[in-house]
Structure formats: structure tokens, C-alpha cells
Amino acid sequence: MCGRSHGGAALALLPLLVGLLPLGAVAQVGRNSGADFDIFLPRGNNITVLIKRGTLTFCNIILQRKRLSSLTINPGERAIFSFDCPQPEKHFVLEVQKNIDCMSGSCPFGEVQLQPSRLPALNRTFIWNVKANPRVGLELQFSRPRLRQILPGDTCSDSVTYTISSSLEKTVVNIGTFCSNGTVSRIKMQGGVKLELYLPWDQNRNFSGFNITNHSSIKRLCIIESVFEGEGSATLMSANYPKGFPEDELMSWQFVIPPHLRASVFFLNYTLSNCEKKEERVEYYIPGSHSNPEVFQLGDQQPGNMAGNFNLSLQGCDQDSQNPGALRLLFKVLVQHLQNEGNKVYTVDLSKEKAMSMTIEPRTFKMSRSFDRACLICEGPRKCNPNVTLTAGHKHEISFLCDDMTRLWINAEKTISCTDIGYCTRKNYSLLVPSDIIQLPVELHDYAWKLLVPKDKISLQLTPTQKLQQHTHEKNCKTTFSYVLSSAGQGQNLHFGSFCPGGAIEKIQVKTNISVVLRTYSPGFSNESFRQGMTVTFIHSLKDEGVFTVTPDSKTKVYLRTPNWDRGLPPLTSVSWNISVPNHHVAHLTFSKDRMGVSCETGRAFMIIQEQKAKAEEIVSRDDEPLPKPKDLHHNFWVNISNCSPMNGKQLDLEFCVSLTPKKMDMTVIILAAVGGGATLLFALGLLACYAKKMSKKKKVSKGPAVGIYNGNTNTQMPGHVGKFQKGRKDNDSHVYAVIDDTMVYGHLLSGSNGSSTGPEVDVYRPFQGPMGDVPPSPPPICSRVSTRKLHPEDPLPFLLPESDGEPYTFSHPKPVEVKENRDNDIPLLEKKELENIME
Structure with missing residues (x-):
């Protein structure tokens, strides 16, 4: 033993006579x-x-x-x-x-x-x-x-x-x-x-x-x-605690432990003084150790899983007289039985992982016994602790001293960051819990992936191994785990929802950084772990905050709801759903309420439905209008929901349901069509020929003619002159012309006596932009959103002419006006004689 030496023999001590009254x-x-x-x-x-x-x-x-x-x-x-x-x-x-x-x-x-x-x-x-x-x-x-x-x-x-x-x-x-x-x-x-x-x-x-x-x-x-005569714990502290331990002193604790029990030491609180000479430290005398005394700093992990008696000593130092500081130590000794798991060693190989960490820690657990056994995780024979963090780049050997493994759980986190766009877009990333973690006898609580991308330059696409179901009140997730998706960037507050395997969502696209958390709900996750897994790819930047690709099953209903269900969709946020309708089926779309329920402070909130086919018209509902009543859709379609800047208290949260039913066909019609198909075709061709000849000789029309505007850039040669049309009709501009109705030319003459105009209503045409499955419908600009048409919820699904950004023009809706017949205006560009020759 070392410490302050006090020389001299001990004085002889005489018996103490204390025969006093009790x-x-x-x-x-x-x-x-x-x-x-x-x-x-x-x-x-x-x-x-x-x-x-x-x-x-x-x-x-x-x-x-x-x-x-x-x-x-x-x-x-x-x-x-x-x-x-x-x-x-x-x-x-x-x-x-x-x-x-x-x-x-x-x-x-x-x-x-x-x-x-x-x-x-x-x-x-x-x-x-x-x-x-x-x-x-x-x-x-x-x-x-x-x-x-x-x-x-x-x-x-x-x-x-x-x-x-x-x-x-x-x-x-x-x-x-x-x-x-x-x-x-x-x-x-x-x-x-x-x-x-x-x-x-x-x-x-x-x-x-x-x-x-x-x-x-x-x-x-x-x-x-x-x-210690059995399991238990003791909390002890240095002399003069919480004041400073005396300068350059030595204090020891001797622990008597039954051989069948194991002891572990935990420092609960400590501070160090300012040393001029020597070093503050703790020393252990451990049975069977080949390096007694084992010296530790106060900040080190203290020994655990010790069998038999051991000693612990605290050594002070020579302190700075001007600024001595204070050495103090509060620690706990825990003694308990060696559990069955203590003899098993598990390997967790994180040597190939990057930007990943894993923590095994106690979960919230209500104790009811007078002595609560601790659950300890040991790295090596004596490095034991109630919680352990395993870092990437290393292989870890761990064991457990725990009588009830359900009192522990695992939380892990991994970051995947895209800094080189060219590299990221060529690489796929897998979101998969490693098998070394699944095989541990501890329940996995959370495994979180943080996916980070450059803002407004690139977006993310998540493709699950199995199609996902969104957790809703109508249809709860019943699996042992689910994915929780939410924004991961600073200042963002967008919770996309909880999703589990067994649904209709094939992929999820998000605009910017996102956190994907795999969260388990029962110890059975190891048996269902084959259902987990996502593939992350980096795609072009999106306009919407999220795009969900949904392929419903004809046997089950699909329930979908907007992000931030509990708090409402964030201001000026747009989300879209790309919903497929299989052949020979009809999709039935139903909203859970009649109106959006949001009150806008600025801008307007929109809900848009659009079938993915040519000339499909958008069904638009604003925040101040009713939502469409249940509708049947025969083609793949988009649902887009865009928020305004809402007032406090009334937020935008919508839920809708999609179900599929087979198309019903009348067998009588099919048989009649098959039998009379040939006769009907011949009759139609004959009728068409007669009608064309009759029209060429007609001298009158019941309505005023349309006035054509000549396109000077087109070839005006007659079709009979071979060689003048070197391009096909679809490749040149010969078919391009605009039509202006009478009311456009003479509309100013129709003004009322009071000066009010009775001219036609003019709307803005939005042409078709390409493959309907790639881009969701976009609402008008936030500050000036105007619906192309206000539809009553019971109106039939209208058709919308195609749109092109390069060819915008307006069209009119003329009102019935009686026009005097004018035979000379029947054929404005060709002579009547020439036309008759051509038709003949």
C-alpha cells in the first residue's frame, strides 16, 4: 500500500471500560x-x-x-x-x-x-x-x-x-x-x-x-x-464530499463479494483538482489480474463483471496553492448474479460502415423490486456499462449481464450525404438494417437514415422492397415495424407519415433532405426483417415537396392522407399522388370530408384531379369550394393538393380513399356488335360517301361562316400537284391555322345600349405537355391562382384540350346569334368551281 507515511510503532491500547447503565x-x-x-x-x-x-x-x-x-x-x-x-x-x-x-x-x-x-x-x-x-x-x-x-x-x-x-x-x-x-x-x-x-x-x-x-x-x-452477502448495490463517496478531497491523500474501499456474484463500478460524478505534482487516479486490486494494481483515470470506463473481492483506492495530488480546485468522487458498486447471456459473446461488425453509430441503452422500465438488477453491456471481460455506443469502422465483441433483455433496446443512426451530384446520380443506396444488429438478443427500437442532398439541385426517390401502406385511422399498420418519414433539414417541419409493408405505395419522391426511421413495435421484428429494405436513388429536382406513386390492389381499399396530419400541411406546400388504374378496372375516389377546412390568410389552396390521358381536363376545387363528390376514374390519374398561407387554427389536412372495381360490360351489346359489325361498317362507309358529295353541292348553311386567317408560311399548292409537299402533313406547318368566330370579329357591335359588353367569355388554354405519368398537375401561381373552370361536384368529368407552352392562344365560347345567310361566304379561300372539280 502507498500513501502518506506515518512512521513509528503503534501505541499500546488499554481496554476501554464502559460499564455504564443502559x-x-x-x-x-x-x-x-x-x-x-x-x-x-x-x-x-x-x-x-x-x-x-x-x-x-x-x-x-x-x-x-x-x-x-x-x-x-x-x-x-x-x-x-x-x-x-x-x-x-x-x-x-x-x-x-x-x-x-x-x-x-x-x-x-x-x-x-x-x-x-x-x-x-x-x-x-x-x-x-x-x-x-x-x-x-x-x-x-x-x-x-x-x-x-x-x-x-x-x-x-x-x-x-x-x-x-x-x-x-x-x-x-x-x-x-x-x-x-x-x-x-x-x-x-x-x-x-x-x-x-x-x-x-x-x-x-x-x-x-x-x-x-x-x-x-x-x-x-x-x-x-x-x-455484500447477496445481490445489491452501494453508493459511496470520497472524504469531504462534496467539498474537496484532502490534498495528496489516499483513501481506499475494500469490497467483499461472494464468488458466485459479479461486481461492477460506475462513477456517478467526479471533479478534478489543479495538480502541481503527481496525478489524480484510481487503482484497483482485482483477483486474477496480471497487472495489479490496475490504474485508471477518473474519466475512464471503470471495470465491471469482477468476480470475488477487490479493492479500490483514490489518490490525490499536490494542488496549486493559488487555485487548488476540488477533487471529489461519487460512485456506485453494483453486485448481481452472472446471467445466462453473460457467457455469450456477440460480434457486431461495423468495419465497413461509414457515418454510422449504434447505441445499446436502457429503455423506460418501471421497477417494482427492492433491488433492481442492472442490465450491463460489456465490451471485453471487464468494460461494462448500462449503455454502450458502437462506432463505425470497427468490429465489436460484446456480451450482456442482464436478467431481462427486454429492458434494453438499440438505437442506430446513419447519414448518407450527396456532395458530388454526378457520382450520386449513378449510384443506388440501400436502407437495410445489418444482420449483425438483428441477431442480437436486444430489441431494435429505431434505425434512422439521414439523407442529405444539395438544396434545389437534386431530389430523392425511395423504392421499398415491398409496397407500403400509409398508417391511418381507418387502416392501421399491423406489422412489427414501420417507416417514419420526415424532413431532416433545419427549419423544415414536414412529417410525411408512417408507412409499413403490405400496401399500394410503390415509391416516394421527396424534394429535399429527409429522415427515414425504421421503428419496431414488438420483439418479432427479427422474424419479419425480410420485409424491410429500401433503395435510394437521386433524381432531378422536384417542384412538389413529395410525390407518391400508388398502385392499388383490386381487393383492398387504399387510404391516403396529407403530410403533417396532426399539425396541418405547411404553408405553400404542394404534394401529389400518381395513382394507377389497371386495365378493365374503374377507380372510385372518395374524400373523407366535404371541404378542405383550411382558412387562407394569403393565396388560395387547391385540390386538383386530372386523368392521365390526352385532352383530360383538370377538376379543380379551391379552399372556398366543396370537394368533388365520389368519382369514377377510368385512367391513371393525379391528385395534387397545394396549400396557401393558412390562418392559425384552421389547417389543411385531407384524407381520401381509392378503391377498384371491374368494368361492367353488357353481353348483349357484345354479341350484337360481333354479328352486325360488318353490315354496320359497310353502311357507314356508304353514308359517308353520299354525305361528302352532297356537301360539295350545298349552296346554303344554317349558320354564319367562320372567318379563316390565311397562314402565309404554308404551301398553298393543290394536293394533286406531286412534289410540292416534300414533308408529310405532320412534319410541316400546312395544318396550322387559327379560327376566329364571328363574335370575335364583330363582338364590338354587340354592345348594349348602356355600354355593357355582351362579348364572349375568354379563358386561358393550357395545352398538354407530354407524358401524363411523369409530371403532376401544377396549380396556378400562388399569388394569382385562377381556376380554368369552376366545377360542381356532381358535374361529369370534362375533357381539356392539350397545352403547349410554345403555342398559347385564346378561344371563345360564342353565344347563339342569328346571322343573315350569305351564300358568298360559304367558301372563303377557294373558288366554288375549283372545289366542285376537286370533289368530283
């Missing part, structure tokens, strides 16, 4: 203020009794008809007194102090009894001051129940408290405060000892609970022995 002879005060108490202290026993007021009060001590606020009884004196109040225990405290001098005279030892007898039933403190040579070790032995150390300021359940301190070069060092029912069996100290025992007024205890014996020099401040 506390059982004490007269109780009760509630009788007139009771008299008689205390006699023999001369030479070095005992002093002090009775004093505990609080400011009007209660007094009556001694020889005198009223006193305090009373001191010295050795060789006798006092007969009483109190002038009915409950003196609320007003007075009593101290019994005994001095034991081992410096010059005899130094008795043995069992310490409480004395004197016949003390009033007041809150009382017994104090023993033992003076000894600094080179002499004294030992306090505590019979059952053993002691349990508590933090300064804490109280004991029965209020019986021991306070032990030591004298070190005229300085008092607090060893600690203790209650009953613990593991501390002995405390050895170098030099003088002061022990205080506090008893409440209603405690009839008649024994001190400890012995004093001599001991050889221990060459350190103190040694505390802690004995």
Missing part, C-alpha cells in the same frame, strides 16, 4: 410537564450532558425553582430538573459527549454502550471523541445492521444517523454520513476519530451499534469495508 432506564417525558428528571455523572467518566433549546421558544428548564434556557451537567455533578411546557421534545435537544484519550493514558476498546441512564425523551445526539497518535490506526466495527452512506443533506428513514469524521493535522475531515441497513461493516482511520449518533426522541434504542478496536497503521486517510 438507555432502558431512561425516564420518558411524555406529555407531563411536571415530571422530574435526575441525572448523575460520576467523576472521571469524561461525560458531559448538555440540554439546550432547539428553536426559539418560551419553554424553560426548571432547576431549583429557576427558569433556564439550557442546562450543562459535568462529570461529578447531579441535576434534578423538569420542564414548564407539555411537549419539551419539540423545544429542546440533548447532547451527550464522551472524550476518550489514547494519547497519554489508557485507550480502552470494545463495545460502546449508550450512557448515562434516565435521560429525558428528547432528540439526542451521542458524541464520542477519540484522540490518538497520527501513526495509530483505529477501527470502528459495525454490527448488524451495517451502515449505508448517504449524501450530505439526505435523511434516514428511521432518522437514526451516524456521522463519522477524522482528525488530520488539526483538521477535521468528514468521512461520511450513514444510515442503517447497508453494506459498510468497518471503517479504519489513521489518528483521531469523532463519531456522532443521532437518535429521535421516540427512539428507545439502548445500544450504539459499533465497537472500537486498535489497528496497525494503515498509512492512508481511511479504509471503508463494504460486505
Whole structure:
């Protein structure tokens, strides 16, 4: 053992004669203020009794008809007194102090009894001051129940408290405060000892609970022995805690552990002083260790899973006199059985992982036992901790000291970041929980992937191994796990929802950074882990915050809802659903409510439905209009929902359902069509020929003619002149012309007498832009959104002419106007004779 050396042989200690009356002879005060108490202290026993007021009060001590606020009884004196109040225990405290001098005279030892007898039933403190040579070790032995150390300021359940301190070069060092029912069996100290025992007024205890014996020099401040007879834990602390540990001192703890149990040490709190010389450290003497003492810094992981007895020592240093700082240590020793899992070693290979970490930690668990076994995770034979973080780039060997593995769970996180767009777009990433994690006997709680991309330059596409179902109130996820998708960038607050396998969502596209969390809900995830997995690809930047590709099953309904269901879709956010309708089926689209329910502060919110076919018209509903009633859709279609800047309180949250039914065909019609198909075709061809010839000779029309505008860039040669049309009709501009109705040319003449215009309504035509399955319908600009047509929910599905950004023009809706017949305007560009020749 090393530490401050105190040379010299131990002084011979003589027996301590403490044959005094037991506390059982004490007269109780009760509630009788007139009771008299008689205390006699023999001369030479070095005992002093002090009775004093505990609080400011009007209660007094009556001694020889005198009223006193305090009373001191010295050795060789006798006092007969009483109190002038009915409950003196609320007003007075009593101290019994005994001095034991081992410096010059005899130094008795043995069992310490409480004395004197016949003390009033007041809150009382017994104090023993033992003076000894600094080179002499004294030992306090505590019979059952053993002691349990508590933090300064804490109280004991029965209020019986021991306070032990030591004298070190005229300085008092607090060893600690203790209650009953613990593991501390002995405390050895170098030099003088002061022990205080506090008893409440209603405690009839008649024994001190400890012995004093001599001991050889221990060459350190103190040694505390802690004995475990079974599973349990003990919290201990350095001397003078929470004040600083004495400078350059050494303190030790001895732990007695049954061989069939395992002990682990955890530092709960510590601070370091400012050292000028030496180094603050802790040392362990561990049975079977080949490197005793094993030296650790206070910030190191402390040993665990230790079998048998072991010692722990705290060594201070020479402190800076100007700025000493404070060395303090609070730690816990946990002793428990070796569990079955303690003999198994699991390998977690993260050597090929990057930007990934994994934590095994306690989950929220309500304890009900007096002693709670800890669940420890060990890396190696003795490095054990209640929680362990495993980092990427390494292979880890772990074992468990835990009687109930359900008290632990695993949380992992991995970051996938795209910095090189060219590289990212050529590479796919797999979101898959490694098999080394699945095979652990601990439940996986969360595995989170953070997917980061450059803003407005590239977007993300998630393709699950199995199609996903969105968790809704109407259709809950019943699998052991689900995916939680939410935005991962700063300032973003978009929760896309929870999704689990077994649905109709084939892929999810998101505009910017996203967090994908695989969250489990039962220990059965290992049996369902084959259903997990997603592939991440990087795609061109999206306009919508999210695009869901949905392929419904004809046997089940598909329920879908907008992101941020609990808080409402964020302002100015647009989300689209690309929904497929199989051949020979009809999709039935139903909204869960009649209106959007959002109140816009600025802008307008839109819901758009558009079939993916040529000339399909958009069905548009604004926030101030009813949503469409249930509709049947025969082709693949888009659903787009775009939010405005909503007012507080009324947010945009929509849910809709898609179901499929087979198309119903009348068999009679099919048979008739098959039988009469040939005859019908011949009849139609003959009718067409007659009609064409008749029209060429017609001289009148019932309505005014349309006025054509000649396109000068086209070839005006007659079709009969071969060679003039070198391109096909679809490749040149010969078919391009605009039509202006009469009302466009003469609309100004139709003004009313009051100056009001009765001209045609003019709308903006939006042409078809290409493959309808690639781009969702886009609403008008946020600040000036105007619906192309306000549709009643019961209107039939209209058709919309195709649109092209390069060829915008307006068209009119003429109102019926009677126009006088004009035979000369029937054929505006060709002579009638020429046309007749051509037709013939």
C-alpha cells in the first residue's frame, strides 16, 4: 500500500471500560410537564450532558425553582430538573459527549454502550471523541445492521444517523454520513476519530451499534469495508464530499463479494483538482489480474463483471496553492448474479460502415423490486456499462449481464450525404438494417437514415422492397415495424407519415433532405426483417415537396392522407399522388370530408384531379369550394393538393380513399356488335360517301361562316400537284391555322345600349405537355391562382384540350346569334368551281 507515511510503532491500547447503565432506564417525558428528571455523572467518566433549546421558544428548564434556557451537567455533578411546557421534545435537544484519550493514558476498546441512564425523551445526539497518535490506526466495527452512506443533506428513514469524521493535522475531515441497513461493516482511520449518533426522541434504542478496536497503521486517510452477502448495490463517496478531497491523500474501499456474484463500478460524478505534482487516479486490486494494481483515470470506463473481492483506492495530488480546485468522487458498486447471456459473446461488425453509430441503452422500465438488477453491456471481460455506443469502422465483441433483455433496446443512426451530384446520380443506396444488429438478443427500437442532398439541385426517390401502406385511422399498420418519414433539414417541419409493408405505395419522391426511421413495435421484428429494405436513388429536382406513386390492389381499399396530419400541411406546400388504374378496372375516389377546412390568410389552396390521358381536363376545387363528390376514374390519374398561407387554427389536412372495381360490360351489346359489325361498317362507309358529295353541292348553311386567317408560311399548292409537299402533313406547318368566330370579329357591335359588353367569355388554354405519368398537375401561381373552370361536384368529368407552352392562344365560347345567310361566304379561300372539280 502507498500513501502518506506515518512512521513509528503503534501505541499500546488499554481496554476501554464502559460499564455504564443502559438507555432502558431512561425516564420518558411524555406529555407531563411536571415530571422530574435526575441525572448523575460520576467523576472521571469524561461525560458531559448538555440540554439546550432547539428553536426559539418560551419553554424553560426548571432547576431549583429557576427558569433556564439550557442546562450543562459535568462529570461529578447531579441535576434534578423538569420542564414548564407539555411537549419539551419539540423545544429542546440533548447532547451527550464522551472524550476518550489514547494519547497519554489508557485507550480502552470494545463495545460502546449508550450512557448515562434516565435521560429525558428528547432528540439526542451521542458524541464520542477519540484522540490518538497520527501513526495509530483505529477501527470502528459495525454490527448488524451495517451502515449505508448517504449524501450530505439526505435523511434516514428511521432518522437514526451516524456521522463519522477524522482528525488530520488539526483538521477535521468528514468521512461520511450513514444510515442503517447497508453494506459498510468497518471503517479504519489513521489518528483521531469523532463519531456522532443521532437518535429521535421516540427512539428507545439502548445500544450504539459499533465497537472500537486498535489497528496497525494503515498509512492512508481511511479504509471503508463494504460486505455484500447477496445481490445489491452501494453508493459511496470520497472524504469531504462534496467539498474537496484532502490534498495528496489516499483513501481506499475494500469490497467483499461472494464468488458466485459479479461486481461492477460506475462513477456517478467526479471533479478534478489543479495538480502541481503527481496525478489524480484510481487503482484497483482485482483477483486474477496480471497487472495489479490496475490504474485508471477518473474519466475512464471503470471495470465491471469482477468476480470475488477487490479493492479500490483514490489518490490525490499536490494542488496549486493559488487555485487548488476540488477533487471529489461519487460512485456506485453494483453486485448481481452472472446471467445466462453473460457467457455469450456477440460480434457486431461495423468495419465497413461509414457515418454510422449504434447505441445499446436502457429503455423506460418501471421497477417494482427492492433491488433492481442492472442490465450491463460489456465490451471485453471487464468494460461494462448500462449503455454502450458502437462506432463505425470497427468490429465489436460484446456480451450482456442482464436478467431481462427486454429492458434494453438499440438505437442506430446513419447519414448518407450527396456532395458530388454526378457520382450520386449513378449510384443506388440501400436502407437495410445489418444482420449483425438483428441477431442480437436486444430489441431494435429505431434505425434512422439521414439523407442529405444539395438544396434545389437534386431530389430523392425511395423504392421499398415491398409496397407500403400509409398508417391511418381507418387502416392501421399491423406489422412489427414501420417507416417514419420526415424532413431532416433545419427549419423544415414536414412529417410525411408512417408507412409499413403490405400496401399500394410503390415509391416516394421527396424534394429535399429527409429522415427515414425504421421503428419496431414488438420483439418479432427479427422474424419479419425480410420485409424491410429500401433503395435510394437521386433524381432531378422536384417542384412538389413529395410525390407518391400508388398502385392499388383490386381487393383492398387504399387510404391516403396529407403530410403533417396532426399539425396541418405547411404553408405553400404542394404534394401529389400518381395513382394507377389497371386495365378493365374503374377507380372510385372518395374524400373523407366535404371541404378542405383550411382558412387562407394569403393565396388560395387547391385540390386538383386530372386523368392521365390526352385532352383530360383538370377538376379543380379551391379552399372556398366543396370537394368533388365520389368519382369514377377510368385512367391513371393525379391528385395534387397545394396549400396557401393558412390562418392559425384552421389547417389543411385531407384524407381520401381509392378503391377498384371491374368494368361492367353488357353481353348483349357484345354479341350484337360481333354479328352486325360488318353490315354496320359497310353502311357507314356508304353514308359517308353520299354525305361528302352532297356537301360539295350545298349552296346554303344554317349558320354564319367562320372567318379563316390565311397562314402565309404554308404551301398553298393543290394536293394533286406531286412534289410540292416534300414533308408529310405532320412534319410541316400546312395544318396550322387559327379560327376566329364571328363574335370575335364583330363582338364590338354587340354592345348594349348602356355600354355593357355582351362579348364572349375568354379563358386561358393550357395545352398538354407530354407524358401524363411523369409530371403532376401544377396549380396556378400562388399569388394569382385562377381556376380554368369552376366545377360542381356532381358535374361529369370534362375533357381539356392539350397545352403547349410554345403555342398559347385564346378561344371563345360564342353565344347563339342569328346571322343573315350569305351564300358568298360559304367558301372563303377557294373558288366554288375549283372545289366542285376537286370533289368530283
